[in-house]
Amino acid sequence: MTTFDRVKKLCEEQKISIVELEEKVGFGRNSMYSWKKNKPSAEKLERVADYFDVSVDYLLGRTDKKRYYDLTEKDEQDIQKELEKIINNFSDSGFAAADGSSIDELDEEDRELLLTSLEQSLRIAKRIAKKKFTPKKYRD
Template structure:
């Protein structure tokens, strides 16, 4: 599996289109699509890895260990069906899980 294929697969699992992932990582227009035929820079690859919550080595296929992101990280975005869950809905979900009636 190529680096591009790994990124595409992970992006889909995380609810991102490649364009959205590209923007979230702060890369130039369609940068990720160019990785089908060329090797990304280390800096760009690290940005994408951070958004996806994996290591750059995993994206390169050098390891099978993903190293997921810390859920307490401020940059973590929770999604459902590809859309970001609003903070007020996350709080409601937390209350439901805790069993709070409020």
């Protein structure tokens, strides 16, 4: 996939055209179409990467990870392990809901909602931590 193809895909995700992108980042009309055959300058790559909040490496095809703080497969595994620990702690500690029922006694829908909420909370916390604590030399 070329740089142009990646930019085009990002435009489709944002529901904007290449021409609209060119206007928003201050490029000449149809200048990005030259990216199909020629390599863009570093400055232009940075402007497009900043607009879409992705890394230049992603635009160049060096990685499929759009942002340095995106979760990796290992992060997802860590989240699942942490979720299991939380559930086990709820069960072991005798955690009870406001109505007195334990997590094991919740109906299937309520249990699913609780687990989904906890999982999303762990994902958000992991992304925030990566943004906050990743050293600058490892960011894009």
